[in-house]
Amino acid sequence: MSRLRVESFTISLDGFGAGPDQDLSNPLGVGGTALHGWAVSTRTFQKHLFGADGGQAGLDDDFAARGFRTVGAWSLGRNMFGPVRGPWPDESWRGWWGENPVYHMPVFVLTHHPRAPLVMEGGTTFHFVTEGAAAALERARAAAGGRDVRVGGGVNVIQQYLRQRLIDEMHIAISPVLLGSGERLFDGVDLRALGYACTQHVASAQATHVVLSRQ
Amino acid sequence: MSRLRVESFTISLDGFGAGPDQDLSNPLGVGGTALHGWAVSTRTFQKHLFGADGGQAGLDDDFAARGFRTVGAWSLGRNMFGPVRGPWPDESWRGWWGENPVYHMPVFVLTHHPRAPLVMEGGTTFHFVTEGAAAALERARAAAGGRDVRVGGGVNVIQQYLRQRLIDEMHIAISPVLLGSGERLFDGVDLRALGYACTQHVASAQATHVVLSRQ
Numbered sequence: 407m408s409r410l411r412v413e414s415f416t417i418s419l420d421g422f423g424a425g426p427d428q429d430l431s432n433p434l435g436v437g438g439t440a441l442h443g444w445a446v447s448t449r450t451f452q453k454h455l456f457g458a459d460g461g462q463a464g465l466d467d468d469f470a471a472r473g474f475r476t477v478g479a480w481s482l483g484r485n486m487f488g489p490v491r492g493p494w495p496d497e498s499w500r501g502w503w504g505e506n507p508v509y510h511m512p513v514f515v516l517t518h519h520p521r522a523p524l525v526m527e528g529g530t531t532f533h534f535v536t537e538g539a540a541a542a543l544e545r546a547r548a549a550a551g552g553r554d555v556r557v558g559g560g561v562n563v564i565q566q567y568l569r570q571r572l573i574d575e576m577h578i579a580i581s582p583v584l585l586g587s588g589e590r591l592f593d594g595v596d597l598r599a600l601g602y603a604c605t606q607h608v609a610s611a612q613a614t615h616v617v618l619s620r621q
Numbered sequence: 622m623s624r625l626r627v628e629s630f631t632i633s634l635d636g637f638g639a640g641p642d643q644d645l646s647n648p649l650g651v652g653g654t655a656l657h658g659w660a661v662s663t664r665t666f667q668k669h670l671f672g673a674d675g676g677q678a679g680l681d682d683d684f685a686a687r688g689f690r691t692v693g694a695w696s697l698g699r700n701m702f703g704p705v706r707g708p709w710p711d712e713s714w715r716g717w718w719g720e721n722p723v724y725h726m727p728v729f730v731l732t733h734h735p736r737a738p739l740v741m742e743g744g745t746t747f748h749f750v751t752e753g754a755a756a757a758l759e760r761a762r763a764a765a766g767g768r769d770v771r772v773g774g775g776v777n778v779i780q781q782y783l784r785q786r787l788i789d790e791m792h793i794a795i796s797p798v799l800l801g802s803g804e805r806l807f808d809g810v811d812l813r814a815l816g817y818a819c820t821q822h823v824a825s826a827q828a829t830h831v832v833l834s835r836q
Binding site: 582584603 | 635798802805812822823824
């Protein structure tokens with residue numbers, strides 16, 4: 407059964423999944439990069455994001471690595487794809503990741519504004535879905551060929567999936583930083599009432615890792 | 622210098638410091654007791670709360686124990702003292718803790734409704750302060766005789782002290798549970814803007830412990 411998973415999604419101690427004021431120079435909002443210290447240092451992220459051979463093994467890497475296993479498609483919110491808001495002025499924005507994005511599989515981008523699919527190098531195609539989260543999941547599942555669908559974020563998209571109880575499992579990392587403001591992952595989403603529970607809890611020096619599972 | 626400290630204050634993964642619907646049978650709100658698993662099992666809590674000799678040593682106990690060191694007075698919100706709301710109907714409510722409360726020192730209870738000091742067995746006296754958080758702190762400092770003042774909570778009282786930058790250091794424990802609703806410690810309080818930072822981060826199997834310090 408193809409599952410819908412959140413992986414390596416990181417929040418601050420005060421609960422924010424991204425800093426405020428996202429723009430071209432702050433893809434994760436102001437202060438948002440501090441969240442991801444645990445991930446950037448891992449062997450998995452070094453390889454997947456930068457094509458580099460370095461990085462650390464260990465607990466953080468174990469969690470980073472599981473996020474890439476048995477994944478056949480991604481679902482992203484429009485703000486994860488880029489800083490453009492409102493109708494697409496043209497097709498010049500092609501994502502944060504250059505001509506060969508890190509995904510190497512189909513990526514379904516939730517947006518209110520239609521756009522033709524964008525075929526990139528290395529196997530990544532961005533599909534733009536205007537019919538909502540459930541429709542994006544249906545298309546992503548079809549494309550994943552029996553493998554799982556990974557939700558990359560952001561907060562708003564994860565919440566849309568959570569409110570419909572569509573997410574099977576979430577790996578959340580809590581970084582020991584304060585962001586002060588931004589988007590809170592758990593704001594307005596009662597995970598207990600939705601039937602989720604914490605099924606794993608372990609920490610490294612750099613982050614606390616929890617897995618929340620639908621019961 | 623006498624400091625104002627929060628110690629062993631526990632929040633859920635979704636950020637709540639207490640469950641909803643506090644009443645006589647749920648002093649910590651519905652689900653709130655699940656938060657405190659890490660603390661109840663420690664040697665320190667067994668001794669201080671139950672007068673028992675058992676309990677575990679280790680990291681959780683180290684944090685529980687530091688909370689009682691060099692403390693000369695406490696400050697509590699009125700809801701920590703009991704479930705009575707509004708003007709005191711009489712003086713029959715004498716706290717959750719019986720005739721010999723766990724504090725054994727002066728405790729300054731923030732309330733909008735005046736009440737005469739309540740002298741209990743074992744050295745605890747509850748003083749009721751109607752002039753606000755800063756006034757409660759001033760009186761608690763005077764009573765502490767050079768030692769620190771510990772804020773017991775709840776969320777609302779901690780936030781009042783934080784907004785005035787009166788808290789020097791907070792030990793927060795994050796328990797791997799979801800409460801879903803209740804009072805959020807970090808709601809409406811921008812700790813980063815207030816000049817706090819995480820200065821310690823370590824985890825046991827039962828909780829993640831962080832220390833937030835005023836810079």
